[in-house]
Amino acid sequence: MILTTASLGAQHKEVMSCDDAFISSDIANSQMDPSHIIYWSLDFLYNDMIFEPGKWMVTLTVLFLTVIFFWKCFRKSFPPGPIAKPIFGNLDLLRNKPHIALTNLTNGYGDVYSLKLGWRKAVVVCSYEGIKEGLVDLETVCNFRPNLLSAKLLFCGNQERGLLFAACEEKLKLKKDFTRHVLYAFCSHGELLHDTLTDETFNLVCSLVNHEGPVCVHNHFESLALRIQLLLVVGKLYDPEDTNFVEIMQTYKLRSAHLKLNLYDYLPKLFTHFGKLEESILSEQTHMQLDFFRQILNRHKDCYNPKIINDMMDHMLVVMENNEDMGLLDQEDLDYLFLEICGSGFRAISSLILWLLAYMTTFQDVQTKVQQELDTVVGSERLPVATDQPFLPYTCAVIMETHRLASVIPLTFPHRTEKCCKFQGYDIPKDTIMLFNIWNLHHDSQYWINPMKFDPTRFLREDGSLHIPDHFLPFGAGPRACPGESLVELEVFIIFTNILHQLELHPLDGNPPCLEGEYVGHVLQPRPFYFNVTPRFKNETY
Numbered sequence: 001m002i003l004t005t006a007s008l009g010a011q012h013k014e015v016m017s018c019d020d021a022f023i024s025s026d027i028a029n030s031q032m033d034p035s036h037i038i039y040w041s042l043d044f045l046y047n048d049m050i051f052e053p054g055k056w057m058v059t060l061t062v063l064f065l066t067v068i069f070f071w072k073c074f075r076k077s078f079p080p081g082p083i084a085k086p087i088f089g090n091l092d093l094l095r096n097k098p099h100i101a102l103t104n105l106t107n108g109y110g111d112v113y114s115l116k117l118g119w120r121k122a123v124v125v126c127s128y129e130g131i132k133e134g135l136v137d138l139e140t141v142c143n144f145r146p147n148l149l150s151a152k153l154l155f156c157g158n159q160e161r162g163l164l165f166a167a168c169e170e171k172l173k174l175k176k177d178f179t180r181h182v183l184y185a186f187c188s189h190g191e192l193l194h195d196t197l198t199d200e201t202f203n204l205v206c207s208l209v210n211h212e213g214p215v216c217v218h219n220h221f222e223s224l225a226l227r228i229q230l231l232l233v234v235g236k237l238y239d240p241e242d243t244n245f246v247e248i249m250q251t252y253k254l255r256s257a258h259l260k261l262n263l264y265d266y267l268p269k270l271f272t273h274f275g276k277l278e279e280s281i282l283s284e285q286t287h288m289q290l291d292f293f294r295q296i297l298n299r300h301k302d303c304y305n306p307k308i309i310n311d312m313m314d315h316m317l318v319v320m321e322n323n324e325d326m327g328l329l330d331q332e333d334l335d336y337l338f339l340e341i342c343g344s345g346f347r348a349i350s351s352l353i354l355w356l357l358a359y360m361t362t363f364q365d366v367q368t369k370v371q372q373e374l375d376t377v378v379g380s381e382r383l384p385v386a387t388d389q390p391f392l393p394y395t396c397a398v399i400m401e402t403h404r405l406a407s408v409i410p411l412t413f414p415h416r417t418e419k420c421c422k423f424q425g426y427d428i429p430k431d432t433i434m435l436f437n438i439w440n441l442h443h444d445s446q447y448w449i450n451p452m453k454f455d456p457t458r459f460l461r462e463d464g465s466l467h468i469p470d471h472f473l474p475f476g477a478g479p480r481a482c483p484g485e486s487l488v489e490l491e492v493f494i495i496f497t498n499i500l501h502q503l504e505l506h507p508l509d510g511n512p513p514c515l516e517g518e519y520v521g522h523v524l525q526p527r528p529f530y531f532n533v534t535p536r537f538k539n540e541t542y
């Protein structure tokens with residue numbers, strides 16, 4: 001048998017040497033055609049190697065090692081990450097409490113690591129340095145949004161006209177500057193907003209005092225926050241029972257439920273069917289909502305007087321009249337802008353207030369300190385007002401510590417790189433999804449001593465004044481930062497101080513609320529909880 005193989009090999013060698021000579025003479029004559037080269041190469045491989053398994057082994061090993069070498073060279077410049085499962089990649093990590101799963105992965109892969117979301121590449125950023133570099137230093141690179149089916153569904157294909165999913169360009173800057181500027185103006189000078197918040201909180205306090213037995217306010221603040229945002233945009237405070245308002249509330253709840261991990265965003269081919277189902281429901285509701293805002297805007301146009309500015313729509317008409325938008329905005333842009341300003345963040349505000357009440361019910365000593373500060377600065381003869389804020393550092397520190405510990409928006413919305421970039425020493429390709437983990441930033445012992453402890457004094461200097469560290473970023477940073485910050489600050493301050501000024505909160509039968517959060521859409525909120533209240537002052541108007 002061995003002899004036969006050897007003699008075959010010898011014969012074959014003879015044949016090959018003739019062929020070799022033939023090839024060389026052809027090359028020398030420069031008569032070569034590429035198809036001939038391929039033909040002769042294959043012929044060479046076939047004839048030379050098919051009978052010599054040793055050569056095959058060597059060739060395949062060299063090929064394999066070369067592939068591994070180039071693959072490793074490429075991988076070196078991309079962040080490491082856990083092994084991705086077929087088709088789904090690492091999507092399973094994001095299904096339940098993604099902020100915890102993504103924080104836990106820092107133990108194996110460091111503060112910047114990669115994931116595969118379906119077929120898309122993603123980079124998770126957990127350190128302050130990385131978050132700052134991505135959101136601020138590389139502002140024109142990392143601040144785009146991925147092309148997600150959910151965005152298309154939520155905005156009926158017009159996501160560029162809103163805020164959240166619009167490209168990070170001049171038009172978005174214009175819309176965000178407008179939103180920020182007008183909200184700031186209403187919060188710093190608008191008596192209407194201030195008085196409405198105080199009245200609404202007083203009504204809530206009355207109903208809690210007059211309620212027999214334990215109370216639960218879980219569903220109260222979403223509706224209040226949404227009514228306040230509508231008041232700012234359209235100038236009307238809706239009754240919570242108003243049929244128009246109830247419809248609007250339902251639509252916004254449905255919309256915000258889509259701001260979560262949707263499988264059809266990352267595996268569109270597999271889950272198109274689900275996307276289509278959602279589309280029919282969402283598109284109808286979104287169009288109804290757009291019509292609603294369009295009608296109100298038309299009414300504003302009919303009785304427009306630039307000297308009387310009541311709400312955001314009036315402000316926008318002034319902007320358009322003075323051509324301050326430089327012709328960038330049209331009617332549809334305005335419809336989508338108002339749709340989005342009204343419905344953004346109402347759930348996050350509500351969640352922050354609920355966390356404040358849950359922490360105060362749990363940490364009675366902190367509650368008492370806030371009330372002592374309120375008694376010293378405000379007294380019992382009047383209610384707390386916005387101008388008390390600079391004199392209530394401990395109370396403000398409690399609000400900030402709640403922002404930190406609860407981190408109601410634990411992960412930013414997905415970002416996307418617009419071009420290849422060097423990021424934290426890695427080469428990140430264009431169109432990589434970037435997830436910035438705010439929860440990790442707020443719970444990392446590199447930045448916070450004893451990070452899981454509720455300790456408002458971490459926001460106070462030794463002299464008792466307020467101190468805000470750089471690595472405290474509940475509203476994100478850079479061009480994608482939240483435009484609602486000033487509204488959140490005022491609303492939460494007025495509601496929280498007015499409740500604690502007038503009520504003592506006690507745990508039910510000595511059992512404090514469960515402090516484990518649950519996701520509703522992209523917002524982390526406490527589970528519903530009951531507590532007891534007792535009024536702090538005698539007040540006949542309750």
Ligand code: HEM
Pocket residue numbers: 163164165176340341344345346348349352408409411412413414474475476477479480481482483484485487488
């Ligand atoms: C406690 C309340 C709130 C918190 C903690 C919060 C936090 C955030 C965060 C972390 C982002 C993501 C930034 C990013 O993707 O990089 C964001 C975006 C946004 N927020 Fe808020 N937010 C709150 C309330 C509000 C309110 C009341 C509004 C309404 C005006 C609002 C409007 C928006 C909008 C429109 C965006 C998208 C901005 C963009 O993509 O450029 N938010 N917010």
